[in-house]
Amino acid sequence: xxxxxxxxxxxxxxxxxxxxxxxxxxxxxxxxxxxxxxxxxxxxxxxxxxxxxxxxxxxxxxxxxxxxxxxxxxxxxxxxxxxxxxxxxxxxxxxxxxxxxxxxxxxxxxxxxxxxxxxxxxxxxxxxxxxxxxxxxxxxxxxxxxxxxxxxxxxxxxxxxxxxxxxxxxxxxxxxxxxxxxxxxxxxxxxxxxxxxxxxxxxxxxxxxxxxxxxxxxxxxxxxxxxxxxxxxxxxxxxxxxxxxxxxxxxxxxxxxxxxxxxxxxxxxxxxxxxxxxxxxxxxxxxxxxxxxxxxxxxxxxxxxxxxxxxxxxxxxxxxxxxxxxxxxxxxxxxxxxxxxxxxxxxxxxxxxxxxxxxxxxxxxxxxxxxxxxxxxxxxxxxxxxxxxxxxxxxxxxxxxxxxxxxxxxxxxxxxxxxxxxxxxxxxxxxxxxxxxxxxxxxxxxxxxxxxxxxxxxxxxxxxxxxxxxxxxxxxxxxxxxxxxxxxxxxxxxxxxxxxxxxxxxxxxxxxxxxxxxxxxxxxxxxxxxxxxxxxxxxxxxxxxxxxxxxxxxxxxxxxxxxxxxxxxxxxxxxxxxxxxxxxxxxxxxxxxxxxxxxxxxxxxx
RNA sequence: GCCUUCGUAGCUCAGUGGUAGAGCGUUGCCUUGGUAAGGCAGAGGUCACGAGUUCAAAUCUCGCCGGGGGCUCCA
Numbered sequence: 001x002x003x004x005x006x007x008x009x010x011x012x013x014x015x016x017x018x019x020x021x022x023x024x025x026x027x028x029x030x031x032x033x034x035x036x037x038x039x040x041x042x043x044x045x046x047x048x049x050x051x052x053x054x055x056x057x058x059x060x061x062x063x064x065x066x067x068x069x070x071x072x073x074x075x076x077x078x079x080x081x082x083x084x085x086x087x088x089x090x091x092x093x094x095x096x097x098x099x100x101x102x103x104x105x106x107x108x109x110x111x112x113x114x115x116x117x118x119x120x121x122x123x124x125x126x127x128x129x130x131x132x133x134x135x136x137x138x139x140x141x142x143x144x145x146x147x148x149x150x151x152x153x154x155x156x157x158x159x160x161x162x163x164x165x166x167x168x169x170x171x172x173x174x175x176x177x178x179x180x181x182x183x184x185x186x187x188x189x190x191x192x193x194x195x196x197x198x199x200x201x202x203x204x205x206x207x208x209x210x211x212x213x214x215x216x217x218x219x220x221x222x223x224x225x226x227x228x229x230x231x232x233x234x235x236x237x238x239x240x241x242x243x244x245x246x247x248x249x250x251x252x253x254x255x256x257x258x259x260x261x262x263x264x265x266x267x268x269x270x271x272x273x274x275x276x277x278x279x280x281x282x283x284x285x286x287x288x289x290x291x292x293x294x295x296x297x298x299x300x301x302x303x304x305x306x307x308x309x310x311x312x313x314x315x316x317x318x319x320x321x322x323x324x325x326x327x328x329x330x331x332x333x334x335x336x337x338x339x340x341x342x343x344x345x346x347x348x349x350x351x352x353x354x355x356x357x358x359x360x361x362x363x364x365x366x367x368x369x370x371x372x373x374x375x376x377x378x379x380x381x382x383x384x385x386x387x388x389x390x391x392x393x394x395x396x397x398x399x400x401x402x403x404x405x406x407x408x409x410x411x412x413x414x415x416x417x418x419x420x421x422x423x424x425x426x427x428x429x430x431x432x433x434x435x436x437x438x439x440x441x442x443x444x445x446x447x448x449x450x451x452x453x454x455x456x457x458x459x460x461x462x463x464x465x466x467x468x469x470x471x472x473x474x475x476x477x478x479x480x481x482x483x484x485x486x487x488x489x490x491x492x493x494x495x496x497x498x499x500x501x502x503x504x505x506x507x508x509x510x511x512x513x514x515x516x517x518x519x520x521x522x523x524x525x526x527x528x529x530x531x532x533x534x535x536x537x538x539x540x541x542x543x544x545x546x547x548x549x550x551x552x553x554x555x556x557x558x559x560x561x562x563x564x565x566x567x568x569x570x571x572x573x574x575x576x577x578x579x580x581x582x583x584x585x586x587x588x589x590x591x592x593x594x595x596x597x598x599x600x601x602x603x604x605x606x
Numbered sequence: 607g608c609c610u611u612c613g614u615a616g617c618u619c620a621g622u623g624g625u626a627g628a629g630c631g632u633u634g635c636c637u638u639g640g641u642a643a644g645g646c647a648g649a650g651g652u653c654a655c656g657a658g659u660u661c662a663a664a665u666c667u668c669g670c671c672g673g674g675g676g677c678u679c680c681a
Contacts, residue, residue: 053607105656105670194674202617211672270681285681321607324679410681429680501638528638536642548641562641569641604616604631 001047001054001095002082003061004040005132007069011038012121013077015113020089023115033110036073037066038122042082043092051091055098057136062103065132076100077112077120089115152376154185155402161390166401174399177372180419180427181401184374195422197475198327204541205605207328216325216332218468221605223492226594228335228467230490233589235337235464236312238363244310244339249290251315252281259296259443260289272317272332283317287338288461292443295342300447305457306352307342316466328472329428335467341460342445349435349458350388353414356462358395360418360431363464366588368487369420369477371430374401377414385414392416411438418465420473423480428473430465483565485544489588492595494521494581495561496543498534500550502526508549511559511574512597518578521593527600537599539564545577 013031039062047054062074076096080086093114103109112118154166156177166185171178201207206224210217220228240246252274253260272283284290291309300307315333325332341356343349364371373396375389382389382404393400415434419427436459439445446454465473478484488494495515497508505526512522525534531548538546546562553559558571572580596602 198674209673215672270679288681318680321679326674330680424675498641500640503638530637530644531640533643534641539642546641550640552640560641606616 001041001043001058002135003042003058003133004079004082005062005065005134006038006040006122006124007071008036008038009123009125010034011036011075011077011123013075013112014119016117016119018115019117020115024093024113026113026116031110031112033073033075035071036075036110037062037069037071038075038077040077040079040082041096042078042080043087043095044083045085045087047095048087048091051094051098054136055095055102058095058099059102061134061136062099063106066107072107073110074103074107075110075112076103078114150406153379153404153406154181155404156181156399157375157389157393157402158399159393159397161393163386163402169399174372176370176421177399177401179421179425180372180374183425183427184401184403193424195327195329195424195426195472195476196479197329197422197472200475200478201327202606208606214319214332215322216320216330218328218331218333222594226492226591227471227486227490230589230591231467231470232312232335232337233591234366234489235363235467236310237589238359238366238464239310239337239339242308242359244308246310246312247291247294249287249294249311250284251313251317252283253289255280255282259293270319272319284313285316285318286336287311287313287316288340288439291338291340292439292445292459295340295445296443300342300445300457302344302447302449305342305344305447306348306460308339309341310337310339312337328468328475329422329426331468334469337464337467339462339464341462342440342447342457343460344447344449344455344457346435346437346458349460350385352460353433353435354388354391354395356433356460357392357416360416360433360462360464361395364418364431366487366489367465367470367474369473371473372401372419372421373398373416374403374419375414375416376403376405378408379404379406380408381413411436412461413437415461420476422472422476428469428476430463430469430473432461432463434461435459436461483539483567485542485564488544488581488584489590491542491544492521493523493541493543493593495545495547495577496523496525496538497547497549498525498531498538500531500548502528504549504551504554507554511547511549514574515577518574518581519590520578520581523593523595523597523599525599535562 011031011033015026015028041058043054066072066074076099078092078096080092086092096111096114100109100111112120156164156166156169158164158169166181171181201224204223205221206227207218207220209215210219236246255261255273256279270285274281274283291311295307295309313336316336316338317333318330320330320332324330341349341352343352375392377385382402389402412434415432417429418431419429422428440457440459445457445459447457449455474486474490478486485491497512499505499508505524508524508526512524515522525537527534529537535546535548542564544564546564547553547559548562549559556571558573559577560569561572561577562569
């Protein structure tokens with residue numbers, strides 16, 4: 001559709017006679033509208049069948065222009081002569097009618113008669129914005145790139161390295177892998193319920209959807225922010241120790257960039273786009289772009305390889321469709337740790353892959369959640385890499401699923417996914433390592449080898465798990481437990497002290513100060529409530545350990561810790577408590593209590 | 607984007623055409639306690655939003671926005 005918008009002092013329209021058969025029946029009278037935006041429009045062949053989308057675009061354009069020129073009077077004037085390939089009249093009329101209906105909510109709309117020869121008299125204001133032309137189609141429905149893919153073949157590699165057709169594999173001892181396999185192959189037994197982590201998210205005041213944003217954009221409250229930061233710091237700490245060089249790159253990139261734009265064409269529906277004046281930018285969906293752009297500008301030597309570059313992307317953005325963004329499983333803005341390793345060649349990449357696979361498993365230990373492993377690869381890679389896969393399974397020590405693809409329209413030739421399952425039998429894919437054989441060439445990344453020749457490297461992608469998804473996995477994992485707790489290093493409160501009455505608050509504070517010095521997160525239930533209620537509250541909050549303090553404890557040398565998981569009470573000295581927390585949290589980052597330590601002062605967020 | 611379902615107090619929800627409800631939480635007072643919920647009183651609502659039908663709409667119809675599920679998708 002092409003439009004010409006004229007901000008006018010007035011327009012005077014006089015219908016003369018019908019130009020086409022389909023012309024609408026009207027009274028032949030003069031129409032005069034003063035101080036208005038006259039929108040001459042013509043729809044094109046390409047708009048046929050997309051009337052709704054085109055009408056929407058038309059409405060948006062008109063809103064945009066009318067706001068700029070400051071008028072609420074709109075005159076829709078069908079003007080087929082603007083284009084050389086007009087659509088059929090029915091389609092054009094439909095677009096105009098839809099647009100008029102929509103615009104009438106906010107504007108005074110006059111529709112010039114459709115299909116008539118009209119005389120008109122118009123005075124255009126002549127300021128810089130008074131004459132604007134625009135051209136657009138129903139972009140919201142861009143044709144999808146049809147990918148005709150042959151179905152994948154699934155096999156299972158047992159811990160011994162033996163490969164079996166997945167259909168024949170006995171999954172009975174591996175229910176997690178089985179339910180994932182079932183989901184992958186379409187035997188989906190899902191329940192018509194929201195994933196349970198949504199409730200937990202809310203119960204613990206972690207986070208919520210932000211109604212003033214797009215769906216899938218979350219706001220995080222202190223307890224949620226605490227857990228998120230802990231996970232972020234844990235991963236970053238691990239990656240640093242593994243040799244990742246941390247960088248920070250922009251979150252938005254120009255759509256006009258010759259390298260990047262090519263990469264994006266097929267996925268334009270999934271991007272958030274941003275306007276900077278006339279320049280169009282998009283928000284990144286991963287940290288690849290920024291890192292590849294750095295690497296392409298670096299004078300890389302074989303001596304630098306493998307070069308591991310790491311970024312914790314806050315945020316990465318994907319414009320998920322309605323019905324796809326669910327709680328933490330698929331947010332539209334998410335935190336993505338992303339490492340890209342430049343390797344000399346495929347052989348080198350395969351060696352490095354093994355190390356990164358071990359690394360991923362080590363990181364996953366900190367999450368404390370059981371998961372499955374799948375390797376997805378091209379058939380060619382599979383045929384050449386059976387021994388390599390055996391090395392993987394030896395580290396993994398359990399059967400892993402193999403998905404073998406008979407096509408290669410993606411940038412990777414092999415990747416693994418670490419898969420958590422939610423309680424409704426749906427997978428949450430988190431960590432991954434991938435061998436990328438396309439992007440080095442696409443971005444022009446090169447290194448100089450021993451002989452002084454320029455070579456194109458192979459790139460390894462590695463993510464130790466999108467933070468939100470990892471959290472979803474951890475939360476889902478608590479659901480079937482009798483007395484669920486967060487891993488101690490992720491518990492906002494580790495120990496709660498409950499004085500039996502307000503006489504003992506001072507004593508509680510003393511103990512709390514001592515424990516705080518040992519870097520333990522302690523809070524005090526100083527509310528005027530019965531001790532039973534304080535215990536009950538601590539249980540509801542999943543506080544891992546509770547200490548009741550009264551006359552008895554004041555005198556005793558040890559403190560009675562009630563552990564949530566077991567429900568048992570154990571007498572422990574301050575030193576023993578500190579030792580326990582240190583042991584449970586070894587190798588994990590520390591953050592102080594995210595909320596006031598006195599419960600009476602603590603705000604409720606949702 | 608399509609299909610489906612839901613939207614009532616801070617939260618969880620009841621309320622099928624006739625005065626807006628409960629539990630939890632919150633506020634105040636009483637209770638000063640012994641390992642899962644002490645008592646009493648109060649505050650808190652544009653029934654998502656807009657239009658329509660009706661003497662009368664939380665309730666029926668249409669539209670719109672938002673949440674959940676399914677499809678597609680997840681680079």
